[in-house]
Structures are given as C-alpha cells and as structure tokens.
Amino acid sequence: MFSTTSAQAYKEDTHENFSLAAVQDSALRAKPETLTDLGLKPWAISEAFPNSTGQPRTIAQLFQEGARFEDVGSRSLNHFYDPLRNRGLFGVNIASPDWALEDNADFGAQEFSYKDARGYLYQALMSSTEDERKRYFGRTFQTLGQVIHHIQDMAQPQHVRNDAHCDAIFPCLIPGGLLGLYNPSLYEQYTRDVGNLPYTGYSPAMFNTARKYWTGNGQGIADFSNHNFVSAGTNFTGTSTSTAPNPNYPSPNGIGAIISTRQITDTDLLGPSQPLTGEIDFIGTSVVDSYRPNPSDFNPRTSSYSLFDAELTAAGAEKTFTLNRFNFDAAHTFLTPRAVGYSAGLINYFFRGKLDFVAHPSTPGAYAIENLSNEAMNGTFELHYDDMSGNRAPVPGATWTLTLPANGQSGPLTFTGPTAPLPKTPGQYMLVFRGVLGQESDAVIGKLVKCTLKTDPAAYPPPVFTGNNSYESAPVAWLTREPEGTLMLNGYLWIKKHPIPPPELRCFPLPGPPFCAWYLYYPPSPYFNSYDPLGDRYTPDMMSGNEFIKVWIDLNGDQIYSNEELVYEAEYSPLLVGLTWYVNQLITINAPLPVSPQGYCQTMMRVALSWGAPPSGPYADWAYGSVVDSYVDLR
C-alpha cells in the first residue's frame, strides 16, 4: 500500500526527447548494418512498424512512445533505485533495474523489460508471417524505449535517493491536503519548461552487462546521480559555512564546497525590475564521473542556501538548503547528456552481437559461422528462409549448437538448400542465434545472410577464338547492388549500374590532307543496367549489319556456362550516328528461379556478341565478335 505515493519521474515530453536523442545517437542510426543485419531497411528509409495499438511508427517514434508508455498506470513506482542500499522506493517497491531488466526475477505484470525485448526480437526474426515479424519488431523497439526510460529516471536525483514526489491532485491533495503527500517535483517540471536541454556531449557508454548501466563500480548512471547531486528531500544539512551531507546519503558531502554568495537582484538571476530582495549562497561541489573521469568537472550550484527558496513559501523563516531553477540549470548540464549517452549505450549493448555465415575456407561446399563480436557465444544457431509467399520457415537440418570464441569461427557446417516450399530468394537466409553472449545469459542475434557462396573467377577458362574476335575479363571487383532498400523486385537479377565509358576521339586515316577523319569512339561496356531509364550503351566494334547478343550467368556456381544458364538473347540493328555505328539498348535480364539451391549469389556472367549470326554457344568460336566476362552480384 505504499504505492499510494506518486512517483512519476521526468515528464512524458521530456522522456520522449531524451529517447529520441538517444536512439539518434545509437548504432541503429550510425551503423546501417545494425538494422540491415536484422533484415530491416536502414535508418534513413524510416521503415514503419506497428506500435502496440497497431499504428505505423518509425523506429524513433516507437522509442519515443515506449518512453511515454512506461509511465502508464502504477509502473512508475518501480522507477526508483537507491544504489547505496540496492533497493527501490521505500524498500518495498521493485527496484528500477530489477523491473526494467528482469534479469534476477520475472514479474507477472511486466511485459516490457529488457528480457521481454530479447524474446520479442527472437520472434521478430523467426515468426512465420511478415505481419507477425513486423509486429514483434515494433514491440522490440517500443520495449527498449520503455527500458531506457529507466536510465533517464536514474539521471533524476530524486529517483536514486529514495525521494518520492507526488504530483497528483488526486489522491495526494484532494481530498487530504492534510495528508501531506503533495510534493510535486520542481526539478521535473522545470526540465519540461526549459525544453531545449543539452542532449549531446556524452558519447554512448559501453559496459559488459546491462545492469552496469544502472550501477557497478560507481560507474552506473544511478551511481553518478546519487553520488554527485542532492535532491529536494535529501539536501545538505548544516549551514553554508559548515555544510554537512544528508544523513542518509554521505555524498555529496559538502567538504571543500565553494560558496558563492549572490544577490537575487543580480540581473542574471531574476532579470531587471523584479521586486524581490534577498541573498543566495550557492554551494559548489566537485562532480566525480567514475566512468569517464574528468577532474575538472565542478558544479558551481549543487545546492542553494537562502531564505529565497524555490516556492517563496518560506519567506521569513530561517535560511535553509533548497533547490531552485539555478540549481536545476546547473544539474542539467551534467545529467541530461549522460541520460542520453547511457540510454544510447544500452541500445548499442542490446544490438552488439555480430555474426556472419560464410563459405568454409577449406571445405568446399561447406559453410562456417563467424562470431564477429568481442564476446564468446554459446548457444543455438539456426537458419530460416522466406518462401515465395514471404512466409519464414526453418531450414531443415540447419540448426547447430555451438560454442564460438570471441572473433572465432565454427568448423565446417553443411545443409541442403530448402526446396519445399521454394525460397523467395535462393541463398538468402536469416541466421538466428539465441544463447549466452559474454555475460548475458539469453542474448539474441540476427544476421541476414544474403550471399553464401562466391565463385572463383580464376576457375573460368577464357573462350578460344580463331577469328576476328576479342576477349575481355572485366577488371573490376565484385559488383554490388545499389544501396539496400532502393530496389526490391522479385524474379529479376539486378546488376550494378556501371558508368558509361567516356567516348574517345579517334582518327580514321585518310589518304590525303587532313589525313584524319576524327570521330568519337564509344568503348564497349559489358555492364547492363536494367533499371536505369537511360540505359547503358554498348558499342560493338562493328560498322554495319545486325548484332547478336547472348548472356549466360553461372547460376549454379559450377564454373561452367551451360545452355540452361542462357538468360538473355536478342538481335539488334545498329544505328549510324555521324560516322559511328552503335547499339544503345536497355536490356532487362530475367533470371529463372530458383537460381541455385546453394545460393551462388556472386558468380560470373558471360556476354557474347557476334555479327551476322548469333553466337552458337558460350564456348563456341565464330568470326567477328567479342566476349566479355564479368562478375555479377545476384543479391
């Protein structure tokens, strides 16, 4: 029944802004792979997910709403934590880290803890339908918003010094001003009124457990706030010249405090032409940051000693320690950036695990799981895939229980590519890990595996020509598709747009002066871009007559172009422009599906051109033509 005391922390609007600043400062925005590894679009795309009432929200909005929802009902009673005594409000309510993390015990009414977020993320990665997956992603982000709400509350001194504050007219004031519980937090209201707070300036903190964001070795945000700041109900005692700590909280202790006496008529305090008179002694104390020590940190206005208290209700009484907006202003410069930096850090901690799934370096046809994290993993790894209708299912025979050291790799792993139902994108899988990650007992990591095998270009023999032909192997690295999320059409191969080679001014010899007929030569480009409305130009080194083109892609990765892998053929009539014949043709290559059960997503493409008659095959010999081999990326 102690819960009759109101206990809300920062106002909802303030939490929203803290959370927005935090998520914008986190890896979700700074490192695009944090989202794309989960199969999501990068931050810049602003992908939407349903919130708990089904409305579309961006990730940032979900974090904001989560921060707002955490105050609903009686949840806020569990937003206190006294790190000196390791307990919650009055010692009877659930301590903030216990409630927010559920790492020590489960609470029946709690569905939005860090532990719950792990469960939601797992469901988001392996649920069958896309709707379900999006719903669970929405729930994951909203829940994390609720968790970092606690980090922000820990940056409010009242919440780490067992200093309850009731803002409610019902039931704390009406009926019952006699109850004496009405004690609104000036600090929080002032925070809201200020609006523009110093959100930046403290880069995301990184610890090796989630609980350490609250407390541990004096480095948690609760440790920092408790140690360095007083609150309305736990202020200094004594006098300004003989300052003593609060009996319940030995720090700040006031030893070595610097006192600055100011008149409230000073215009930088109240402004000109105000009718009040009086004097304030500001108590200045050192600020100790055990996580990022900075010996010069000093709060010149930790507390005030004056008749001029915050509410002016004590006028005529003896001087007392109190807090006013000048103290709040000073506190904010330390607390707000840390509220954001610790919140962003906890988001990063949640998404810190990194995996990859690659071809095994020494076992052909086998794969390996790479632990790209600096912490060991011990748990279950499973592959899932999306079928043609978008439903996700486990890949048969692709579940492994493994222990991987930090930055280590598994031994060879084998499985058979799924065929029933057929995959939507062959070779693409969602690798899901659940288990121990470092000191976290039930972590979840997702990795969208888009390319499992690459062919070896050196293993492809060049064509053998006897006629007037040319051969070119594209001197480029593996092509990659345009940025993720910009194109998403099924059933097509998308080949990276390649810049058109600039034309060259060439001389066509003439028997007499001026000896040259200058013309523009368009170098051949083997790259085809099926989504560029302008198309890419291809200029066969021919002067007239129809041109024939055939394109093969080694879809099954066997390093042989077969007739079944012919993906394009056409006949074009070159146009004469000026002195040059050329073909300017936009082509679209439709790839048969499945491309390859194994998923050779980076392989070779052969483009053959001939004059007069089509190339008879990928390894045929003919007169007048050219062949270009290129790497292609089928992801």
Added chain:
Amino acid sequence: MARLLFSLSLYCLLLLVLPACAGSLTYSAEVIEAKVIDAETRKPLEGVIVTANWQLEQGTMGGNIQVGQLMVMEAVTDNEGQFLFPAWGPKTTRESFLVNDDPQILLFKSGYEYRRLNNPYSSNRELRLRSERRSQWNGKTIEMKPFKGTSEEYATHLSFVSLSWAYRSDNCEWKQIPRLVTAVHEQAMTFHQRGITHNLFTIESLIPYPGYPDKCGAREYFRGRRQ
C-alpha cells in the same frame, strides 16, 4: 519517514471509506488572443498554425499520467498575425485534472522554428487548482524565427516537436487539429522527396494496420491515402 508512513497509512484507511477518492472538477478558460511576428522582419506572420491543448492528468496509484485532453483548439494567424482561441467552459472532469502550465500552445509554420509555449510552472496550490484557466500568453506578441540551417538540420529540429499525444489511436484528438496534421504531413513529404530522414508523423501514422481496432475511424477518414 515516520510521518510519511503515518500519512500513508491514514490515506490507505481513507481509501477504504471514501471510494476511490473520486472527485470531479469543473474548468473553464479565458479567451487567448495573441499576435505572431517574424523575429527578423518584425512583421506580422500570416498562416501560422496554432494549436492549444489543455492536457488532463490523472493521479493514479502510480503517479501522474496524461490521460487525454480536456480541450483542443486550432487556429491560423490572419494577415495581421493575429490568432484567437475563444473562451470555453465550464467543462467537468472526473478523477483527472489540469496542471497549471496549461494550455500548451504550439506554433508551426514551415521554414520557421516551431515554438511551444505554456505557463511557467508554479507549485502555488491556489493557482494549480484554479478552475478558471488563463494563459499567460494572452495579449502577447510572439516571435517566430526563420530556421537557419540545412534541410537536414530542419528535419532534426522538427523531430523534437512532440505530437504523439495527438496521434494516439484512442482519443482521436488529431481530428481537432486538421490543419496541423496536414501541414506536418506535407512537411514530411517534402523531406521524403528530398531523401531527408525525418521523424514527423504522417497521415499514414494515424491509420492502424489491418487487424487492429480503428476506434477513430481513420481508415474511413483517410480512405485511399495509404500507399
């Protein structure tokens, strides 16, 4: 602590004999009329969308929570930069109350820094409980600054205009501020077309996914809007 424990115990006893401590409060508000000018040119600013919301809070067992709005109004400044919110009331609430920073006033005009205004907080009980609400911005001249910076910086600036109270699916308050909802949507589309990441609510933000209840009828209201 002993005094606190005694008070808590007494309150618990009162809870048993006074059902829910439930009470009703009656509120009314005075007219709010003000003028908006460009902070640089000092000239009246026309077309500024101004909203005012009187936010209700509730003292539950867990503290204050925001439970909706007692009143929401919207206005647009005229060619003299003037806007007016008429007086209203009395309106009665049960088990919820206004705090004395109401109303919250938001001013929005594309290309300008948004402004959010409210009464400064006071813990003065008389002021806090007063049934006649009065905005300290009545009769004032309010400056709006043209935004100086890149479009990306403007998107970041606007991301902190906290509007989630109006976009909830249960209270339908967005229906009372159609100009603001539309203007924010258009601003979001402008950012979108320029490839600028933003965090603004769009009209689509109001339409629940299939399978979720649509208490406010947003699907019908914006039929055909969702892509």
